[in-house]
Amino acid sequence: MYFDNAEGPVFRPPSEAYSFILRVTIGCSHNACTYCNMYRSISFRTRPMPEIVAQINAAKPYANHIRRIFLADGNALVLATDKLLEILNLLSRTFPRLQRVSCYAGPKDLLRKTPDELAALRDAGLKLVYYGLESGDDEVLRRVNKGVGAAEAIEAGQRIVAAGIKLSVMVIAGLGGKEHSLNHTRNTAKAVNAIRPHMLSALTLMLYRGSELLAQFERGEFVPLAPAEIMGELHELISGVELPANSHCLFRSNHISNHIALAATLPKDKDKLLDDIRTAKIQLAKVTDWDPYNNVE
Template identity: 80%
Template sequence: MYFDNAEGPVFRPPSEAHSFILRVTVGCSHNACTYCNMYKSVQFRTRPMNEIMDQIHAAKPYAMHIRRIFLADGNALVLATDKLLAILDALARTFPRLQRVACYAGPRDMLNKTPAELEALKAAGLKLVYYGLESGDDVVLSRVNKGVTAAEAIEAGQRIVAAGIKLSVMIIAGLGGKEHSARHAANTARAANAIRPQMLSALTLMLYRGSELLEQFESGRFVPLPPAEIMEELYELVSGIDLPPAEHCLFRSNHISNHIALAATLPKDKDRLLADIAAARKELADVTDWDPYNNVE
């Protein structure tokens, strides 16, 4: 549900399917990652408060049905804290049954907020942040132009967790290609151990039209992993995740990009998850005509 006719496409996480999508920015302020084409068609801009309030007023007739709100577009946390607090206050006053406000955030957005600012946002109703970590490896992060080092990427996630905001971390299996698969798996596992998110989602690399990574593939500069090797990489990654026994991290690999849907709670289900990944690897071993574009339209 959204009430907006601003330029550009609208994206949201799968778990926000029934949320009111409130577009507080247009596009992504970084918009330079080589694997992504989501916001290539629009120029990033923040929305003035009158445009934001127009959307809120349009949704007001549905107030008794709105329990979740997602702040779009690509990294709403880039907004100044005072502006975000004003938006959260307006949402709390307009939607009496509101249970959760969530948003995407880039690592720089989180690093640019002080602990006190993040705690204030949490108190005002920001309950969940979706964070595309993608990799915990310096070489891979540099090659995909993520804009941060691994240490910075980890610190960004730790800041959200420390503020008491739930963190959903996304990683991309296959992002390092054949050349960097082993280091991508090992160092992404280390990053997950350091951040300790409440949710961890593993997507599979898709070569999107209009992305720089697709151009690298077509010119022979990037060699993607076939399905069975994606599972091998994921096996090594999950093997390296070592969370405290009392932790409850929901692991999901059920995005449209994934070859096999997987679900577990870590660390409790780690052995079972590894067995499921091993079975998937065996099932996919005979796939020889896989589509390197991974069914992208």
């Protein structure tokens, strides 16, 4: 649900399907990752408060039904903390049954926020951040132009956890291609172990029209993984995730990009999840007509 006619497409995580989508920015301030074309058609801009207030006012008739709000577009935490606090305080006053405000965040946005700023945002109602780690491998991050290295990417996630805000980390299976698959999975597992997120989502790489990665594939510079190989990579990743016994990390692979939907709680269900992945790999190995262009969106 959203009340906006500004330019550009609207994206949100699967778990925000019934949330009020409040667009506080347009597009993504980085907008340079080689695998992504989500916001390539629009220029990034932050939204003035009158545009934000207009959306909130349009949602007021539904105030008693709105329990969750997602701040869009691609990285709401790029906004100055004072402005975010103004927005969060307005939301808490307007929606009496509000339980959670969430948003996407990029690593540079998180690194720019001090611990005190993040704590203030938490206290004002920011309860969940979706963070695209994508990979924990320096070379893969460099190749996809994420804008940070592994150490910075890990620190960004750790800052959210330390602030007491729930963190949903997203990683992309297949992002390193065949050449960097092993380093991608092993170093991503190490990054997850260092961050200790509350939720972990594994997406599957898709080759999007208009993305540099699709052009690299068509020039023969990038070799994507077949579905069974993706499952092999996912098995390697989960095998390497070692969280404390008292952890409660929800794992999901229910994005539209995934070949098979998987769900578990880590570390409790790790062995069963690995069994499910092995079964999925056997099933997908039977697919003989797979073509990389099947993954072009």
